């Protein structure tokens with residue numbers, strides 16, 4: 175007979191038994207696990223800088239406790255990203271710590287109080303894209319190719335990890351068990367400093383993980399002695415929601431990992447900087463993006479994938495070109511004519527060159543077209559994920575720098591197009607700033623004539639959709 179799950183209210187009391195101050199309970203839940211808007215409510219008034227509540231470190235579920243699954247996972251599946259665990263990268267969307275954390279969660283008894291108050295799989299399935307079928311990803315993610323490709327990567331990786339790692343360590347588990355554990359880990363794990371060392375570990379923090387994300391947050395959390403303590407960052411009244419921050423994340427990261435997005439105006443840091451825009455600084459042949467006040471952003475993947483894709487076009491298949499070509503507007507000659515008339519670039523020769531690509535040059539044309547498509551996809555993803563296009567009136571505009579001359583020149587083209595568009599159609603907003611930027615980029619390399627000539631109209635057509 176299956177073990178009876180505890181009623182959520184009993185389970186919550188069990189968890190609270192370890193929380194301080196208790197009794198009476200410092201916090202309560204606003205609704206049952208099935209409530210998608212559930213949040214943690216304060217039962218006390220708490221003054222700014224005071225402790226709202228704390229939980230003992232021993233309540234944490236980590237990759238190494240209650241059982242050291244990390245060691246077992248590492249044995250079967252050496253983690254190539256081990257030295258860089260906190261730095262997400264396209265091939266490091268799931269690391270060994272996450273898998274070990276899933277295994278620890280799966281190993282908890284069904285009646286464990288923590289399990290009893292977790293949301294159901296059906297709630298996860300409705301909001302987490304990793305649970306969505308491939309055919310609905312494109313429409314639901316609005317064609318954001320990089321995000322779709324990441325979700326597909328996660329889905330495929332979960333399958334592989336289950337077959338090659340999880341089922342070996344936990345033979346009685348099923349793939350749905352693992353997927354459920356992944357949903358919990360993806361949307362509810364936090365980085366905390368280990369009790370015995372100074373390194374940060376990924377952990378599930380019962381009760382703390384009932385806090386929703388907000389900017390500005392109501393509480394901060396940190397390890398203090400053998401407890402995780404939530405400190406009020408403002409005065410909290412009885413009945414107020416206790417929220418924390420999940421970090422400076424772009425909307426696409428929030429959607430990918432937590433299953434929600436925030437309105438553009440809410441996804442900002444206390445200093446007013448936007449998590450949906452990033453600055454990119456120059457380094458040797460790499461683009462580094464940092465969301466102001468936060469870690470490397472999701473947008474890093476968008477553009478770095480575009481950059482690597484353009485180098486390996488035809489081989490890597492990192493970003494599926496077909497999806498882009500599927501778009502009706504792309505091949506719609508009427509649209510092209512309309513746009514030609516609407517946005518006169520004043521350089522007919524180049525436009526003609528566009529049409530004059532001879533038969534023998536078909537492969538070159540295809541190659542250039544693919545490269546441009548990939549980069550446009552990249553841009554398209556960036557643009558559609560962020561609430562407004564780069565180079566809008568927001569000073570934290572998108573800056574792309576690279577040492578690859580073709581990439582530089584492509585982006586010069588993009589910048590020029592945006593600039594021209596802004597000046598001619600939308601009025602000059604950040605015109606001077608962008609002009610200086612374009613000039614500085616130009617001084618870094620030769621023009622990539624072929625691409626410029628070939629993609630002029632196509633580029634304009636694509637970009638025009640975003641303004």
Ligand SMILES: C[S@@+](CC[C@H](N)C(=O)[O-])C[C@H]1O[C@@H](n2cnc3c(N)ncnc32)[C@H](O)[C@@H]1O
Pocket residue numbers: 207209210211212213292293301361362383384385386387388431432433434
């Ligand atoms: C760490 S849990 C927070 C507690 C959760 N609401 C619960 O009832 O168990 C993270 C999940 O809460 C929801 N969530 C957190 N912050 C949110 C927000 N600002 N807007 C909408 N949903 C949010 C999302 O479903 C997310 O996956």
